[in-house]
Amino acid sequence: MSDGKVCRLATRKSPLALRQAEIVSKLIRSTMNVDVELLPISTSGDQRLDWNLQDKGGKGLFTKELESALLAGEADLAVHSAKDLPTDSPEGLCLSCFLEREDVRDVLVLREGVVSPKVLASGSPRRVAQLKNRFPEANWIEMRGNVETRLKKIALYEEADGTILAAAGLRRLGIERYAGLIFEHLNVEEMVPAPGQAAIAVQTRLGEEHKFSGLGHPATEKAVGLERRVLEVMGGGCQVAVGAFSDSNYLRFFHQKTGFLKLDARNYSEEELTDELIGRIK
DSSP states (O other), X not given: OOSSSEEEEXXXXXXXXXXXXXXXXXXXXXXXXXXXXXXXXXXXXXXXXXXXXXXXXXXXXXXXHHHHHHHTTSOSEEEEEGGGSOSSOOTTEXXXXXXXXXXXOXXXXXXXTOSSOXXXXXXXXXXXXXXXXXSTTOEEEOXXXXXXXXXXXXXXXXXXXXXXXXXXXXXXXXXXXXXXXXXXXXXXXXXXXXXXXXXXXXXXXXXXXXXXXXXXXXXXXXXXXXXXXXXXXXXXXXTSOEEEEEOSSEEEEEETTTEEEEEEOTTOOHHHHHHHHHHHHO
């Protein structure tokens, strides 16, 4: 930390990212008795709203600049949405912990009065693949921007009939309803979440991870660790339609080749579970 009393926290500039940074800051202040200084950074993914995330690879576009600040010594930690993180950390960095995860579900957002949407907005292959059976006639487009911007594009500008958002993001922003829109929470077997969805990740320089490891939530860390391992063995990124959600009993999995799978995780190791999934894909 810069002087032993101030912790410099790198975060994206979006309202949701800043809210997540505030959650971590509050926890640091209450448990470590140090002050926190936010370092808001605009990432390439934030700046280039004209980019198609599938074409650009998605993963890393919202993290690279924060990681550069860590490596340069400008920040002591970086806060990320765990689902945005690549499965490998840059040399010299590591993940310190994952905070207790929020509501892991996805939310289908439709404009009021829309029953059979003609145009749905999502740049996530995972979400598109899982909702195609429900809305086989819908055309899918990518819609960029923060949560508020996307809601406005649906409700006011009618750029699409609906979209899909993470319940955790909506809750952290305090958005329970929005004029002109209907929110439907999708259960985790209808829409398997992204690996790490709803969890906040803390990243540090290698060798300093112990400073913030006490902020972590053991059950979340175990679950997200398995989900990220699944993503890694699937060669996943934003371009691959992979969903994985682990609780204390089951691993729920979605892949464009297998569809939905539910594996009993109670008596199997992480390696056994991932081997089983690899066998199903082949």
